[in-house]
Structure formats: structure tokens, C-alpha cells
Amino acid sequence: MSNAPHILVIDDEPQILRAIRTILTEKQFRVTTASRGEEGLTLAAANQPDLIILDLGLPDMDGVEVCRRLREWTQTPIIILSVRDSERDKVAALDQGADDYLTKPFGIEELLARVRVSLRHSAHAQSPESKVVKAGSLTIDLAWHIVKRGEEEVKLTATEYKLLAYLAANHGRVLTHQSILTHVWDPADANHTEYLRVYMRQLRKKLEADPERPQYILTEPGIGYRFIADE
Amino acid sequence: MKLANMQNFSFVSRLWQYLLAFVLIAAITAVFFVLRDVLDTTLIALLYLIPLGIITALWGLGPGITSAVVTFFTFNYFFIRPYYTFTVHRPADVVILVVFLVVAVVISQLVGRAQAGLAAATAREREATQLYELSTALTGLHDDHAIAQILAKQVQAVAEGEYVELNVTGTRSFAFHFPETNRPTRPSDLIVPIESARGLLGEILLWRSTPAISAGERRLFQTFASQGALAFERAWLAQAESRAQVLEESDRLKSAILSSVSHELRTPLSTIKAAASSLRGREVSWDSPARAELIAAIDDEADHLNLLVGNLLDMSRIESGALKPKREWNILSEIVGSVLARMKYLAEGHQIKVDVPESLPLLPVDYVQMEQVFTNLVSNSLKYAPAKTLVCIRAWVKDELIHVQVSNQGPQIPSEDLERIFDKFYRIAAADRVTGTGLGLSICKGIVEAHGGRIWAENMPDGLAFNFTLPIAWDGVKPPQFPMDTEAE
Numbered sequence: 135m136s137n138a139p140h141i142l143v144i145d146d147e148p149q150i151l152r153a154i155r156t157i158l159t160e161k162q163f164r165v166t167t168a169s170r171g172e173e174g175l176t177l178a179a180a181n182q183p184d185l186i187i188l189d190l191g192l193p194d195m196d197g198v199e200v201c202r203r204l205r206e207w208t209q210t211p212i213i214i215l216s217v218r219d220s221e222r223d224k225v226a227a228l229d230q231g232a233d234d235y236l237t238k239p240f241g242i243e244e245l246l247a248r249v250r251v252s253l254r255h256s257a258h259a260q261s262p263e264s265k266v267v268k269a270g271s272l273t274i275d276l277a278w279h280i281v282k283r284g285e286e287e288v289k290l291t292a293t294e295y296k297l298l299a300y301l302a303a304n305h306g307r308v309l310t311h312q313s314i315l316t317h318v319w320d321p322a323d324a325n326h327t328e329y330l331r332v333y334m335r336q337l338r339k340k341l342e343a344d345p346e347r348p349q350y351i352l353t354e355p356g357i358g359y360r361f362i363a364d365e
Numbered sequence: 366m367k368l369a370n371m372q373n374f375s376f377v378s379r380l381w382q383y384l385l386a387f388v389l390i391a392a393i394t395a396v397f398f399v400l401r402d403v404l405d406t407t408l409i410a411l412l413y414l415i416p417l418g419i420i421t422a423l424w425g426l427g428p429g430i431t432s433a434v435v436t437f438f439t440f441n442y443f444f445i446r447p448y449y450t451f452t453v454h455r456p457a458d459v460v461i462l463v464v465f466l467v468v469a470v471v472i473s474q475l476v477g478r479a480q481a482g483l484a485a486a487t488a489r490e491r492e493a494t495q496l497y498e499l500s501t502a503l504t505g506l507h508d509d510h511a512i513a514q515i516l517a518k519q520v521q522a523v524a525e526g527e528y529v530e531l532n533v534t535g536t537r538s539f540a541f542h543f544p545e546t547n548r549p550t551r552p553s554d555l556i557v558p559i560e561s562a563r564g565l566l567g568e569i570l571l572w573r574s575t576p577a578i579s580a581g582e583r584r585l586f587q588t589f590a591s592q593g594a595l596a597f598e599r600a601w602l603a604q605a606e607s608r609a610q611v612l613e614e615s616d617r618l619k620s621a622i623l624s625s626v627s628h629e630l631r632t633p634l635s636t637i638k639a640a641a642s643s644l645r646g647r648e649v650s651w652d653s654p655a656r657a658e659l660i661a662a663i664d665d666e667a668d669h670l671n672l673l674v675g676n677l678l679d680m681s682r683i684e685s686g687a688l689k690p691k692r693e694w695n696i697l698s699e700i701v702g703s704v705l706a707r708m709k710y711l712a713e714g715h716q717i718k719v720d721v722p723e724s725l726p727l728l729p730v731d732y733v734q735m736e737q738v739f740t741n742l743v744s745n746s747l748k749y750a751p752a753k754t755l756v757c758i759r760a761w762v763k764d765e766l767i768h769v770q771v772s773n774q775g776p777q778i779p780s781e782d783l784e785r786i787f788d789k790f791y792r793i794a795a796a797d798r799v800t801g802t803g804l805g806l807s808i809c810k811g812i813v814e815a816h817g818g819r820i821w822a823e824n825m826p827d828g829l830a831f832n833f834t835l836p837i838a839w840d841g842v843k844p845p846q847f848p849m850d851t852e853a854e
Contacts, residue, residue, distance in 0.1 A: 221691070221733060239671055241664075328694035328727055328845050335696055335723070346702030346719070353703050356691070356733040 139253055140164040140181060144174035144200065145189035145215060150238075154187065157242050158249075171195035175203055183210060185252055188232070190216040190223050198226045205231035211252035215240075221356035228310045228357070235308060235357070250365075251306030267302040269350045269363040272341060274302045283341065293318065294337050301351060305363035308354050334359065382424040386432045389416050394439050401444060406458065409444050410465045417469050418476055426477030433469035440465060492585050495523050499589055503596040507603045509533065513541040516569070516593040520586060526554075526573035533559075533567040533597070554578060557586045561594040569593075618684065618789065629673055633666035640666075676804045679737070680789065683811030690731035690815050694845060697721055697728055697735075697760055697767070704739040711744065714752040720759040728767060729839030734812045741805035742771040742831045750775030750828065765837055766818075772830035783822045809833070 141163050151167045158165045168174035171192045190197030211233040224235045234248050265277035273282040281288045296318045315324045338345040352360045393416050421429030445458045453459050502515045513531045521529040521543050530542040553570035555578050640659040649656050682688045698721045746756045754774035787810040813820040818835040
């Protein structure tokens with residue numbers, strides 16, 4: 135039982151804390167809760183949790199600030215919770231180093247999926263990640279730079295491949311426009327979301343069965359993109 | 366120092382007037398002296414009245430009377446026998462001299478008074494003009510800062526002062542000064558209170574050392590100040606009135622929201638409460654199919670509630686002008702695709718046809734807000750159009766605008782209501798069976814207009830269409846086009 139992942143939940147609403155604690159405990163996680171930002175920071179330092187779930191609207195300090203202070207000393211994955219229409223805050227927190235986000239109200243399936251993805255990525259950060267990502271009929275071999283759809287190899291341009299490789303290596307996680315642009319293009323191009331739109335369309339045409347209703351490369355409105363691979 | 370100079374100057378100019386008067390008299394006397402033997406004494410006396418009149422008219426009563434007296438002696442000395450004495454022998458000459466003196470003094474006084482009267486009239490006329498100009502400039506102004514500015518500038522212009530400062534006191538205190546230089550260090554030369562019936566509104570401070578401010582000017586500026594007071598009161602009343610109107614409007618909106626919302630929110634809440642409580646109790650056995658159905662109902666209704674709350678938030682944001690699109694270059698077909706993917710289950714009962722070509726230029730829109738426009742228009746079509754009918758989404762470019770149409774085969778709308786369906790809380794009367802807040806379309810309107818576009822509805826031969834247009838350019842910048850690398854790796 136002591137090997138179960140330890141999750142710290144920071145949220146000021148007791149009902150949300152109660153619900154998340156009940157569900158996560160049921161799923162065999164160890165759970166600690168905090169209702170204020172300072173308290174959360176202290177508990178994070180004292181308990182060294184494996185994952186932090188952080189609400190952006192805290193009474194004593196800005197959630198983005200909590201995120202920034204955590205990232206000063208720890209790479210523990212952070213999932214942020216926020217209400218709809220605060221895309222700016224979400225993007226700010228993600229660019230400050232948060233790993234993923236959930237919009238309130240959220241389904242528990244969604245929460246568990248995000249928790250699983252984040253824990254897996256942090257585990258892989260220590261041991262080298264498997265170099266082949268599978269998603270439906272797609273196989274992306276990150277070591278050999280080969281992308282296959284079924285048995286057939288897909289021809290990608292250099293930029294398209296770079297883009298896909300970045301998404302696939304982070305499968306399951308949301309990647310902000312800025313982080314993709316900085317990583318695949320150049321920090322100077324961080325505002326050129328139009329590059330992203332156009333290349334994403336090209337990529338979907340080559341990979342998706344219906345490019346207008348993508349299965350693998352999902353748009354996160356106002357935030358960025360997420361690559362969905364097989365679990 | 367400057368003051369002394371100015372007084373000197375005025376004294377010197379008066380001296381010059383007297384001097385010139387004497388020179389004129391001397392010159393005339395010289396002419397008469399030459400013609401003394403030709404001209405009759407009485408005629409000379411008469412002719413002397415001409416320069417006297419001119420002197421009084423030009424330089425006023427003082428030089429006039431003085432000249433009259435001087436002329437009297439000159440006339441006696443040079444032109445009344447015996448010459449070169451002030452003695453008079455003939456009684457007739459005494460009469461001439463006396464008559465001359467009386468006439469000269471009377472003329473001088475009359476002309477002088479007329480002059481003074483004219484000067485006063487001119488001054489009054491100027492004052493009236495200045496007041497008229499001020500009140501014209503203040504007419505129709507509803508901005509207290511603009512009023513202060515005009516009042517201060519007008520005082521400065523009329524007084525030809527060095528510096529004018531206008532302080533408005535009370536709750537909305539502010540100050541305005543003119544010109545844009547530093548305030549003189551010495552105390553102001555004139556302070557005029559701006560007073561209304563309700564008390565002191567502020568004050569006008571004027572710096573003008575020379576010429577010293579006269580009683581007349583003081584009176585004029587007091588009149589200016591009361592004109593200003595009237596203008597301020599009018600402006601503040603107008604502001605208060607428009608604020609009251611806005612409050613009333615938002616109050617009406619709030620009560621409309623409350624009545625609509627309490628009804629709309631209660632419907633999903635009742636379902637959730639009923640389902641949750643029956644699951645909690647023992648009525649529903651663990652393995653009955655009803656259990657799954659109740660859970661699904663809770664989930665669906667929670668989503669519905671979330672949508673309603675979202676709509677309300679959007680509406681209040683549009684109302685308060687806080688809806689600012691976060692624009693980026695976006696692909697319209699991607700937005701439409703993601704909306705339809707999300708509405709897959711809702712749209713199961715209808716056929717959806719999409720004609721949004723990929724060749725359309727990139728659009729400078731807020732992705733999330735545009736998604737919402739499509740979500741609302743499509744869900745409106747799905748709600749009102751009968752099952753199995755066609756819902757079409759089309760987009761094309763015409764005249765630097767992107768034109769989008771969402772059409773359905775639902776009921777038409779009376780043409781007089783085509784505009785009103787975008788109003789808040791407008792619901793088609795016959796559509797009681799349809800749930801919603803009546804906010805969806807007005808949110809679309811708010812978003813489209815925040816993007817600089819236009820939205821309208823029109824009846825089609827077989828149904829209803831929503832149309833909107835958006836500019837393709839973003840602050841005058843055309844959609845970007847850049848080379849793609851087409852080389853395969």
C-alpha cells in the first residue's frame with residue numbers, strides 16, 4: 135500500500151476535495167489535501183507527492199504562482215483544475231510547467247486518464263521511454279524516424295515529422311501552441327499559430343481517416359493540441 | 366516693477382495727448398495770426414471751435430476742456446484788440462469772449478460725453494459678445510472636463526491673463542489649467558467662486574498683474590463663473606440620468622435572467638435530485654437497467670446545467686463589454702469539424718452537410734468563441750428542425766468577407782421577428798417544448814459583432830438560415846500565406 139502513488143490535491147472547495155479524495159482513494163492512491171496555496175506548497179515540500187492536482191482559483195494566491203514556485207524545485211507532474219473560459223490562465227500555468235489541465239466540471243474518467251498519463255510520463259522521465267508509439271493503425275518509431283499507417287510508410291516532410299514526433303513523444307498530454315512552436319520551429323516563432331494550423335492540417339490529412347474529425351491529433355480549443363495513443 | 370512701468374506708460378501717453386492738443390492749437394493760432402487782418406474776430410472765434418471738437422473727440426474731456434481754456438486766452442491775447450494783452454476794450458469783444466468760452470466748454474463736454482458713452486457701449490457689447498461666445502461654446506457639452514477646459518480658456522482669452530487655473534471641488538474634484546506651463550509662484554490675482562444654488566462647485570484662479578483687474582472685469586468673470594456653474598450642473602445631471610438609465614436597463618436584464626434562469630436551472634436540477642436520491646435509497650436494485658439510466662440522466666443533466674451557466678456567463682460578459690476575442694489565424698474547417706465532432710450524439714437524429722472548403726483563407730478569429738457560434742447555431746437548428754431533416758453549414762468568400770450560412774429545414778419565422786430572434790430571451794412562441802435560455806443566438810450576435818462582423822437570419826424556401834459575415838483582414842492585414850516545405854524526409 136505504501137507503494138501506491140501519492141497525490142496532493144490543492145483546492146479550496148471542500149466538496150471537490152471530498153469527491154476527488156473518495157474516488158482516488160477508491161482507486162488505491164494515497165491522497166493528501168490542502169485548501170490554500172501556502173499550505174499546498176508546504177505539504178508538497180514535506181511529503182514529496184508523486185502528482186499534484188492544483189486548482190487555479192485559490193483564495194490566498196494565484197494558482198499560476200503556485201505552479202511557478204513548485205517548478206523552482208520539483209518536476210513532480212502538476213494537473214491544473216480551472217473553470218471554463220479561463221484559457222489564458224490555463225495556458226499561463228501550462229507554460230509555467232504544469233503538465234495538463236482539466237476544466238471544471240469534469241468527469242472522473244477524464245481525471246483518472248490525466249492522472250495515469252502524467253504518472254507514466256514522470257516515470258518515463260527517469261527510465262528511457264519506449265521509442266515506438268502506437269495509435270490505432272499508426273506506428274511511430276521515434277528512434278528510426280519511421281511513420282507507418284497500417285503496413286504502409288507515410289511520407290512526411292522534415293517539419294511535419296518533427297511536429298508529429300514531439301506530439302507522439304508526449305502522447306496523452308496537452309501541448310500548448312507556444313510550447314510546440316518553440317520546440318518544433320524556433321522561440322522567435324512562438325506567436326505564429328498560423329504555422330501550426332497549416333502544418334497540423336497537412337499532418338491530419340496524411341494520418342487521419344477523416345481530417346475534419348481527427349482521432350489521433352486532437353485540438354484543445356484555445357490551448358493547444360493533444361496526441362492520443364493506445365494505452 | 367512691471368506695474369510701475371505700465372503706470373508710467375499711461376501717464377506719458379496722457380501727457381502726449383495734452384502736448385499734441387497744445388501743438389494743434391498753436392498751429393491753428395499761427396495760421397489765424399497770419400490771416401488776422403483778413404478774418405473777422407467772430408469768424409476766428411467760430412473757426413477755433415473746430416480744433417476743440419477734434420481734440421475732445423480724439424483724446425477726451427480733459428484735453429478738450431484744457432484746450433478750451435487755453436484757446437480762450439490765446440484768442441484774447443492774439444485776436445482781441447488791443448493785441449498782446451489780456452485786456453478787452455470793446456464790450457462786444459467781451460461778449461464774444463464769454464460766448465466763445467461757454468460754447469467751447471459745452472462742446473467739449475458734449476463731445477467728451479458722447480465719446481465716453483460710446484466707449485462704454487463698445488465695452489458692454491464686447492462683454493455681451495464674450496458671454497455669448499462662452500455660452501455657445503458650453504451649449505450641449507455633457508463632459509465636465511470639456512466644460513472646465515472651455516471656461517478656463519475663455520477666461521484666459523478675455524483677460525489676456527498669464528495663467529488660469531480652474532478647480533472643481535466636491536466628489537468629482539479635478540483641476541484644469543491653461544496654458545500648459547507651470548503655475549506662477551505668486552498668489553493668484555483674482556479668485557472667482559463657481560457657485561450654484563446647491564453650493565460651491567469650484568473656483569477660477571486668474572493670474573494677471575497688469576493692467577490691474579477692474580471692477581467691470583471682475584463682474585464679467587463672475588458672470589462667466591455662473592455660466593460655468595450652470596453648464597457643470599447640466600452635465601452632471603445628464604450623466605446621472607444616463608447612469609440611471611443603464612442601471613434600469615441592467616436591472617431589467619437581471620430580473621429577466623432570474624426568471625428565465627430559475628426555471629431553466631430547476632429542470633435539470635430536479636432530474637439530478639430525483640435520480641441521485643433514488644440511487645441512494647433502496648428503490649432501485651443494484652443490477653437493474655434503471656440504475657444505468659438514472660446515472661446517465663445525472664451525467665447528461667449536469668452537462669446541461671454547465672452549458673446554461675456558461676451561456677449566462679457569456680451573456681453577462683457580452684453585456685459588460687468584457688468579451689474580447691483572442692484572435693489568431695485559424696482554419697474555419699477545423700473549427701467546424703471540432704464542433705460537429707463534439708455534437709455527434711446530439712446530431713444523430715439529423716443529416717448534417719458541410720461545405721466549408723479547405724481553400725478558404727485563414728481567419729483572424731478567437732477559436733473558442735467561434736466554436737461557440739457554430740455550436741449555438743447548429744444546436745438551435747437541431748432543436749427546432751424536425752428529425753431526419755437536413756442541416757447545412759456552408760462558407761464562401763465574397764468582397765473581402767467570409768460568408769457563413771447555417772441553414773435548416775425547420776419552421777420559418779415571421780419576417781418582423783427575424784431581427785428579434787437575436788434579442789436576449791427571445792423565444793419562438795410556439796416552441797414551448799424546446800428547452801434553452803433564449804441566450805444562444807444573442808451570444809452569437811455578441812461574438813460575431815466583437816469580431817467586427819454581422820449576423821442575420823433569413824427565411825429560405827424550405828426553412829430558416831442563419832448567416833454571418835466576418836472580415837478576412839485583421840486590422841488591415843491580409844491572411845498570411847507562406848511556403849510549405851513539400852519535400853518528404
